[in-house]
Amino acid sequence: MDQLSYRFLHEEFRQLATMTRVFPTIFLGVAAFLLNVVFTRLVGTQRDQVAILKAFGYSTLDVALHYGLIVTLICLIGSALGVAGGAWLGTLMSAMYQMYFRFPFLDFSVSVPVALTGIGVSLVAALLGTGRAVYAAADSPVAEAMRPPAPDRFRRSLAERLLPARWLSQPTRIIFRQIERRPVKALMTVLGLACAGAIMMMARFQDSAINTMVELQFRLSQQQDLSASFIEVAPRRAVNELRALPGVRQVEGVRSVPVRFRSENRSLLTSIEGLPPGGELRRPIDAQLRRIDLPEDGLVLNDYLAARLGVGVGDRVWVEVLEGRRAKLQLPVARLVREHVGLQAYMNLDALNRALGDGDVISGTLMTVDDGAEPAVFRDLDRRPRIIGSASRLASVEALYRSIAQMTGLFMWISIVMGAIINFGVVYNSARIALAERGRELASLRVLGFTQGEVSYILLGELALLVLVSIPLSFAVGYGLSWYLANNLQSDLYRVPMHIAPSAYAFAALTTVISALLSALAVRERIYRLDLIGVLKTRE
Template sequence: MNALTRKALRDLWHMRTQALAIAWVIAGGVATLVMSQSTLESLDSTRAQFYQEGALADLWAPLKRAPDTLLPQLEAVPGVQAAQPRLLAAATLDVPGFGEPARSEVVSLPIRGGQPLLNRVHLTSGRLPDPDAEGEIVLGEAFAQSHRLRPGDSLHMILRGHARTVRIVGIGTSPEYVYQSPPGAVFPDFLRYAVLWMNRHAMEKALNMDGAFDNLAFRLLPGARQAAVAADVDALLARYGGVGAYGRHEQTSVRYLEEEMRQLRTMATLFPAIFLGVAAFLMHVVLMRLLGTQRDQVGVLKAFGYGNRTLAGHYLGMAAWIALGGALLGIALGAGLGRWLAHVYQEIYRFPFLTYRLSTRAVELGLGVSLAAASGGALMALRAAATLPPAEAMRAPAPTRFGPTLLERLGFQRWLSPAARIALRDLERRPGRALFTVVGLAMACAVMMVGRFQGDSVERMVDVQLSIAQTHDIEVSFVEPAPRRAVFELAALPGVREAEPLRSVPVRLVHGLRSYRTSIEGVPVGARLRRPIDARLRPVQPQGDGVLLTDYLQKMLDLKPGDRVEVQALEGHRRLREVPVAGFVHEYIGARGYMDLDALNRLLGDGDVVSGALLGVTPGAEPDVYARLDRRPWVAGVASRLASVRSFYATMGESLLVFTLVAALLGAVINFGVVYNAARISLSERGRELASLRVLGMTRGEVGALLLGQLGLLVAVSLPFGLAAGWLLCWLMALGFQSELFRVPVQLTTATYAFAALTVLGASAVSALLVYRRIARLDLVAVLKTRE
């Protein structure tokens, strides 16, 4: 071990607490990077493996009804490698001991038994249904776990008005249903929504679909153009009620998973940049101060023949050791957080396996960015060490010149105590350091606000969509569009206090060269249970024959009020009409349109029909209403609005809480690192001054107040900037999360601002307490002997 190595180790030991503070800040940045990157890679590899093993389709084509004899023509479409006909239907499940009906999507299995060619079922327990048994099903794993159901248990199912008892013979999942959200919902509801698979022969009998299918899944040849294949498939299925083929990018489960991975990529970039930027600043300040106290040592080393490159390497090595310690700690923390995050994702995205793996690339990234941040922070110190002449280095630096501060020159000195003037003059002497300290503290505050931002924004989304725009208790969907008198029948049920008709139609909107597949909902005049709202949360009633579109569709299709948009219905007569854009509404979930119900029915030419109803129910009457709805064969499904909200919070509440705590801890680490290092550096620079004041009669408390009051001023100045930076950071994150699936509002409550401010003050108080202990133990004789 050479002399410079021993010197580096002694210096690191002497400044160990400051080095540890910097290492913890680096660890926070590396932990978020490793957590996000490793989880992203694990999700990506798991997704690719599951999609391949489960033979996820490339293209889907829903339709009304087509005979099996059409299959050879569909398989002959250029670019198609394989086609899988099947049946899909909505059903209602009654679970023993559960007081509400559950919606389900029933998927047919091949009539001869065995696994389907595409979108295979991954069994976690049990077996596939016997092809000759009509009452056997494979139940989705998420629903089974929520209700503690196992193979051998039985359920009561109503499928297109046919009530039957089905027996669970297997539990499983499929790559097609990794993300299981009820139709029209954005969040999963494992208690009230299930996916299940049953023999096609049994479904044909229940649906009156002998020798026919209503859904197709395709595998395409490598290199096939999806758009061309979809166009050919649509042409073949047009006469059979086809509603338009779509690829993976429009499949609900695939889209939600891809959106989640996009958010992880944002997190892997944004948060580490904040932490490592603060760490680079702290490294710069600490090494510059160390070099200032070692001027004579640098001069002696140069006089003995050590070159500039050697000395630069010496200080760079110290920075590298600190960065390496922080990186290793961050990698360990990131791996632990990554495993937890992978577990959370597996609870939401129902992979049968999610193998978390800390990849070499994630470790290399963590080490690389930490060393880069440390090197960047050390550059000024390296330059100062390299350019300092030996003779000048061995002389004491010139005394710093002090003068009246700006406030004093403006005439405010009469309100400033001597201690306040000393603190202000020291800050004005080093404005750059004070500025970066304020920036670091502001970033700590911003990170803590981001931790609570997710909970605030989701709560806002749920409140607006499910409390303001929607006030119904139960939503009823019909098997087929029915006359409006069906709603009157539901309104007459005991316990129902009001009922409103509902019509939802799949459409394709076209404006110029832009198009989007969505739905238009018909709103009756005077609707109260579900109504579109504007940006000020005021109800908006569709007028005339115009269509109201969400503000996100306005941007996607480049529309303004008064423009005309082509509306092609994807069901019924599939009419293509131009409709004026009457205005725009504000929604956080989905991207759809609204029209007056009568105008929508005129547009479609189907008569006065509805596809469902919204019910307002007397409190306590829900179980009786559910039972009466179950007995109606034309009711396809029933959903409770409030139950969906409760299920969401039960599913997501724990992960939101943990994310808030993690962000608070990471923000506190930044705050502690900045405040503690600023206080220690100030103490080392002003130790002789503080000791002199003690000798002149000032108490420990007065001396401590002189130093810590300066830091308190910086903390106070940083708070408003931190709160503003937090809002800006949340706005940037919300902007990055925008998609047609959902838009995250920038919603920050007073409690979030208070939480961030109080955490900053608390972490600052802990840092100040540790520094005050050093002030109290100040060795006056040793300090006064120190050469400055």
């Protein structure tokens, strides 16, 4: 765990484990809801056939097995497609991990136990989703099932009782009464849409959180263009030599000391960054995003490191230096700062050198250079034997963004596509089921003189109301999922800030509205093609 490359891989696997708890739960929950709606409609249209079969001697178990096997067949076909799709995505991820972590080779293979587990969990979710409808069909008495279903109770809705009658047209009253008549179905539709919007918010949350981390760590806290590290500590006057290089404008000496912090039974490996008093190129920032001056004595710890050590301002920490004379010190904690990367500890450079007793020395420098002078300065630094390495801050940021785009881009697009599919599936499925259930009612209204627009408004207005209600709920669910993700991704390497850009809310809402509009257009064509005479015929 002390090797950085292993630690990054470990944290990446931990992130994947978090994803496997969040995404499948949402997807399987929505799938169970859709299957429940479909099979409730299917059972409702076949209640007389079920009654006849039971009258001829088929048992309740036979009827339940009939519908259960239909669900199983649907689930097995979907699972086969899922395993194939999972294998394809797994191959893509393996190639991405091999490139990102520089593995010599990384082969992906479908594990039979994992595939069977996925199929089993999907089947259980499907059967749980359809269990109520199947049980109702199988357990209904023969005489009751042979009767036509009892008509719904028609009464004034809550909206009609609260709002003035002149505010509600007749089609609007029908919409409110239909929603109140089936509140569970309406609630599940709203929850399904909210989950779809939340998935897309969570996908965009990762992007905005990473941008926030980069902005705080590499733009506000750090102002240098280049940094250079020495093979061993050198006198602070070494900055004068580097300041004389062509193109260099400003140089500040810094010192990085590897240490082990100890507090009671807690122990952590990290380093202390010694920064010059009054320095401008690197300073930690506070919660108000203001750069702070280091105190003349004592440690400045980031909040995560302090929490891991169980210390606060005023406490003393044992510091075991891991270089030079291996000094053991007890230093006070002077201040805490909030950071999202690493286990950072800071100290005034003069105070650090006094505590270690090594004189006025540094182990590296921070530099700003003229525009276009970086390549020449890099070449000059490479020719100096006491410099072990140099780095560009902007190049590091660009490399970080490239790595993030490679690793999170695929996840983001998968989340967006799956969220859009769930959105469209819930809206379209609800609209089609509503049209199938209320086709006779809508055709009757057309015969009574309602226009096509009014009939479409009755069906699609209900859907539009549910979509509008789901949007603010999707914001709340998306915020909760993002908070869960951020809290489960905290590690010594990085902490994901809880920051959701306004564009994430707008994107989720816009995708929901577009999915609803596409579904409405598809269903509206069917409304216009209603066969009034055929629909109004008595069904035997």
